[in-house]
Amino acid sequence: MKQTKRRILAWLMTVVLVLSVVTVLTPAKEAEAAAATAVSTHGKLAVKGTQLVDKNGQPFQIHGVSTHGLQWFGQYNNKAAYQTLRDDWGANAIRLAMYVDEGGYYSDRNGMKKKVTDGVQYATELGMYAIIDWHLLNVNPKNYTSEAKSFFKEMAQKYKNYDNVIYEICNEPSNCPWSDIKSYATEVIQTIRAYDKDAIIIVGTPTWSQLGNQGHTYEPADDPIRGYSNLMYAFHFYASESSHNQWLTAKIGTAIDKGLPVFVSEFGLSEASGNGNVDLNKAAEWMKRCDDRNVSYCVWSLCNKNESSALIRSSCGKTSGWNIDDLTKAGQFIRNHYRSRMENTAENNPEVKNLAPNITVSYKTHVQTFGWENEVSNGKMAGTVGSAKRLEGITIRVSGDSNLGIRYKTHVQSYGWQDWKENGVMSGTTGEAKRLEAICIELTGANKDKYDVYYRVHAQTYGWLDWSKNGEMAGTEGLAKRLEAINIVIVPKGANPGVATSKTFVSAYPGSINYKTHVQTFGWENNWRADGTMSGTSGKAKRLEAIQIRLGRNINGGVRYKTHVQTFGWQNWVSNGTTSGTSGLGKRLEAIQIELTGQAAQQYDIYYRVHVQSYGWLDWAKNGQMSGTSGLAKRLEGIQIVLVPKGAAAPGKTARACINR
Structure with missing residues (x-):
């Protein structure tokens, strides 16, 4: 009987635990509780005037990342990838690019809807905003009105109580007037608003979402959709495209000044093809235009496609957890910029x-x-x-x-x-x-x-x-x-x-005294040596040809030195990192003198010794004494230099610091 009661009690506790988990996983509470997230902090977004604002009416900026076509690069549509973008990059939104054609929605309706709903679920759990992108490209959206209304009806019914879902109803309409886009958009907006009363809706604009037909035209700003709130209008740019840097640069500011709420739902650092040059200076200028106006943006694209707009290197097989070396030139720039715009300033x-x-x-x-x-x-x-x-x-x-x-x-x-x-x-x-x-x-x-x-x-x-x-x-x-x-x-x-x-x-200079040498065949050493470490070689029959010496940043004063060069004899004194010797002339160093100047000379003695052809390591010279050989035609092959407190013991023997013929 007691065992039965225990089983019943254990069963009841399990039910309570399951119910408590189910209770936690509601749309309003799905964000992971490890830290405050964009959605938990800012909630449902709205449009106030031309600005995107949060639940408190304060201006808010989306820093989003767009997937590539989910039918091609669906492997990046995973929670770990989006968490990397959130935690490491500082992204607060994911744009789910669901192509309508090109093997997308028309080819696999159920499969593509599953990818979108999975993406929304991951973003919701991470407290990120999710943009559902009806990714039409190079077409008149009116040709797809019926399908778009059916799709967005289903999405709006499903997500009407979510605070983080945004609808982008036509990606890049083209070859059609604004009147056609406006007519299409109005029907789709009506469909969404029948279920989701106040979510943000992004409307595509003429000429691949450039806020108007080519040139300085602003049809959506001059004739906006009326009767609905929380509408924004798409603007797309590619930072390295020459034509975009000619007449698109004024579009954002002018459209906003005309009263149009602008959302950059797609931009890239490449040329408009998605490939070609990446101009980081132009990219920074475009970012500043957006940031100065608090315009939200989503970068194209999260994939490893072998093109310059991709954020992940084509050689990288990771689908999350990328380090800096896994990212393309564009990816590294975007990560740095998004990190600089993190809300936790x-x-x-x-x-x-x-x-x-x-x-x-x-x-x-x-x-x-x-x-x-x-x-x-x-x-x-x-x-x-x-x-x-x-x-x-x-x-x-x-x-x-x-x-x-x-x-x-x-x-x-x-x-x-x-x-x-x-x-x-x-x-x-x-x-x-x-x-x-x-x-x-x-x-x-x-x-x-x-x-x-x-x-x-x-x-x-x-x-x-x-x-x-x-x-x-x-x-x-x-x-x-x-x-x-x-x-x-x-x-x-x-x-x-x-x-x-x-x-x-x-500092590139790791110690109190720093030095590097130019070695026969090898050239200048890549790294500075310091505080007694050998610079040069031994046992390789390679001559030293030149040297640079400098004090560390914590030593007040200077260092000067001169070398005896094959054929040329003693050179003039040089100091503080200047080259003594030659390069490209095939001339060996045969001897060296080094001494401290200024305050350093009062605080330290400088000791140095050289590795000489035939003789090996000589003893230590000090404070301007000659180290090396004279009249023997022997090359220097390596050197060590140290500072010791004034008057302290030498680092080794000092009897045979040089050899004269």
Whole structure:
């Protein structure tokens, strides 16, 4: 009897558990609860004036990714793929491109509807918006009115209670006037509204959804569909298409100014064919046009097709979890740009604690292509992220304390470190296409010791580095990487701003003393050696032909050196990374002298030894002594260099540092 009661109790508990799971998986609650999602935060979208807005009436922007034709690339229509786009890329919408022809809906109605409903389910579970795209191409949509009404009737009945479903009722109509598109759209809208009263509906526009016939025409804006709310009008562009950069560039702004809500339901970085060139500069300009107007967009396309608009490399077989090397040139750009537009802008505009009261630090940057941006202050991002644009100049000023000033210097491509600038004077260049690579900032004035200035930069390849402080270098050196953005704050002296400060700078030079050599046959070594590591070769009978030496960034002072070159004899002294020796002349180095200058010479001794043909490693030379041979016609093959504190023990024997004939 007790066993029977236990079985009944266990059965009842199972039923309760199942019912509780079923209760959780309703359309309103399907989004995974791991974190707030776009749909859980913003809910059902609407159109207010020309703007897409969220459930709170606040402007909202979709950053979506379009599938390719589901009949061809359905393997990417999976939950893991969409979660990668959501979590790694920052995408908040999936456009499900259901072709009507070309092996799509007309060929397999049930199969294609299953792919669409699967895609909506995955997006819903992930808290993403789902755009159901009736993907007509190069046709008059009126020819498909009956089928479209039947399809969207079924979709609207199914998704009428979903907050995340958007209907795109004709992808790229062409070869027909706006009046035909409008007539078709009105019938399909009526069908949807009979069931789904307020979902967003995107209407295709003439000439492959270019907001009007070719040229500066705006038929949908001049004659919109009336009597229905929450309608938007499709605009498509391809960033590298020459004709799109001639007369389409004004279309978005002009149409919005005429009162038309615009939605870029498809765009690509390639030419309009989906293939050809990818122009990242043009792509960045197009992104800025959309972002400046808060226009939503979906990029074409999520597939590994061997064409330049595809986001996944053709050699990549993964259908989710892509790393950066799995992405095409277009895919890498889109991932970077979408990540920069993530709604959690704390990545770009972090919260900094203990800002100095009544003190404002204001700054603005000159950005490649875009010119001077608007001034921002107190930790807000200046510059761009995800647009592959270099910072070229910067101005910084402080206010709130007449006894406080600020100065700054930048490391500029080709020119190196510039002189200090102060209080709103530009550092860097304009009109020369030179990137900023690093920056130092420090406070000035009678009250400078009352405050600390913190700053961090977004560097090409490395992203956001940690925060530098009070004149420390921020950025990179020796890597030819552009600065793309910057944050700056001021806090009371000694206050904890609550930010990371460990990785503030990335250097190609790994140690206190850095050096690399030009080796016979092999040329310049790819990487700098440091702090006693051998540069060159041993046992390969290869001569050293040239050398560069420089101090690490934390050592104040300099280093100078000269080499004895076959035939030419002793060369002049050079310093701080300049080449000594020759390349392309087949001349061996035979000896070298190295010494420190400035403050470094007071703090350190520099030791060095060479590997010489026939003799092997010689002993250590020091502070300008000759290392190598004289009059023996013997090549240097390798070198080691170290710094030791002034007066400390040598790293090894010193008796036989050179050999003279």
